[in-house]
Amino acid sequence: xxxxxxxxxxxxxxxxxxxxxxxxxxxxxxxxxxxxxxxxxxxxxxxxxxxxxxxxxxxxxxxxxxxxxxxxxxxxxxxxxxxxxxxxxxxxxxxxxxxxxxxxxxxxxxxxxxxxxxxxxxxxxxxxxxxxxxxxxxxxxxxxxxxxxxxxxxxxxxxxxxxxxxxxxxxxxxxxxxxxxxxxxxxxxx
Amino acid sequence: xxxxxxxxxxxxxxxxxxxxxxxxxxxxxxxxxxxxxxxxxxxxxxxxxxxxxxxxxxxxxxxxxxxxxxxxxxxxxxxxxxxxxxxxxxxxxxxxxxxxxxxxxxxxxxxxxxxxxxxxxxxxxxxxxxxxxxxxxxxxxxxxxxxxxxxxxxxxxxxxxxxxxxxxxxxxxxxxxxxxxx
Numbered sequence: 003x004x005x006x007x008x009x010x011x012x013x014x015x016x017x018x019x020x021x022x023x024x025x026x027x028x029x030x031x032x033x034x035x036x037x038x039x040x041x042x043x044x045x046x047x048x049x050x051x052x053x054x055x056x057x058x059x060x061x062x063x064x065x066x067x068x069x070x071x072x073x074x075x076x077x078x079x080x081x082x083x084x085x086x087x088x089x090x091x092x093x094x095x096x097x098x099x100x101x102x103x104x105x106x107x108x109x110x111x112x113x114x115x116x117x118x119x120x121x122x123x124x125x126x127x128x129x130x131x132x133x134x135x136x137x138x139x140x141x142x143x144x145x146x147x148x149x150x151x152x153x154x155x156x157x158x159x160x161x162x163x164x165x166x167x168x169x170x171x172x173x174x175x176x177x178x179x180x181x182x183x184x185x186x187x188x189x190x191x192x
Numbered sequence: 193x194x195x196x197x198x199x200x201x202x203x204x205x206x207x208x209x210x211x212x213x214x215x216x217x218x219x220x221x222x223x224x225x226x227x228x229x230x231x232x233x234x235x236x237x238x239x240x241x242x243x244x245x246x247x248x249x250x251x252x253x254x255x256x257x258x259x260x261x262x263x264x265x266x267x268x269x270x271x272x273x274x275x276x277x278x279x280x281x282x283x284x285x286x287x288x289x290x291x292x293x294x295x296x297x298x299x300x301x302x303x304x305x306x307x308x309x310x311x312x313x314x315x316x317x318x319x320x321x322x323x324x325x326x327x328x329x330x331x332x333x334x335x336x337x338x339x340x341x342x343x344x345x346x347x348x349x350x351x352x353x354x355x356x357x358x359x360x361x362x363x364x365x366x367x368x369x370x371x372x373x374x
Contacts, residue, residue: 021197133230157333159323
């Protein structure tokens with residue numbers, strides 16, 4: 003057999019422990035610029051799951067975005083790439099994409115307390131120094147312009163071979179602060 | 193309480209055209225999460241990809257055209273997205289990638305519903321993110337979100353990935369989890 007196959011639980015007789023392992027939870031309840039995850043245990047997991055809810059900003063026309071730390075240094079250059087499908091309850095569909103973002107695009111809501119954004123992000127290969135870091139995200143929130151449901155899904159990439167060892171959630175609108183956000187980071191057991 | 197329970201972890205050791213993941217679906221769970229990470233093809237190709245097919249209780253790969261699948265596919269992040277799929281196909285999902293010199297990585301999260309239950313069809317929803325070549329040797333990112341179904345009321349026990357054009361799958365990790373509830 004040209005593969006290394008290991009069975010757990012069902013056939014191998016190994017105790018069936020949970021595989022979605024909680025790493026860290028963060029909360030913002032008053033005006034703060036960013037949320038930081040600096041101990042993501044990137045050497046232990048090749049798939050991370052980041053869940054967030056209640057993202058709100060002290061500004062209109064805001065949205066949540068994500069940046070990566072590479073060996074402790076935050077990547078803020080316009081090197082991220084994203085392709086999303088956006089769906090709005092008003093019947094509007096669009097496909098925002100970019101090869102020169104300074105962040106990983108997340109959702110389309112989150113402008114203020116009436117327009118929160120919520121979602122999840124899978125992060126692949128963060129700890130592999132010889133691989134790019136990829137993501138898949140899916141979000142649901144309220145769009146500030148019409149107070150109607152907005153959802154996005156898509157994929158993003160940091161096309162740099164580096165060890166991603168931290169995450170930062172912030173708002174797309176420069177100079178504004180997050181006023182509410184709860185987020186949990188999980189590793190998927192190998 | 194619920195959680196993902198790791199059932200199987202398969203890592204490509206020796207490159208092969210087809211990777212079979214057997215005996216992972218059973219009566220123990222009705223919902224599964226498949227996580228595919230870090231796949232690389234052995235040979236460079238424009239639009240290089242792996243087709244996913246299912247394995248029945250006789251350990252045979254279902255290769256006939258009884259699948260329907262559809263996905264929204266962003267091939268490159270600066271152009272119009274594509275709709276790939278249709279009825280009567282011979283794969284339940286497609287994952288694009290390419291070889292290492294092209295940084296042609298494939299990564300995917302898939303949820304599979306009722307594969308083992310013999311009186312229902314098998315459904316999947318998936319999301320992928322990676323890197324491929326198009327056109328020719330131009331490196332580009334890709335992402336997809338899609339659905340698939342096997343229109344057979346049969347008991348499915350595993351799944352298989354086969355690279356197009358008889359090229360090898362050189363690397364990749366395939367993990368299968370059951371969703372435990374209660």
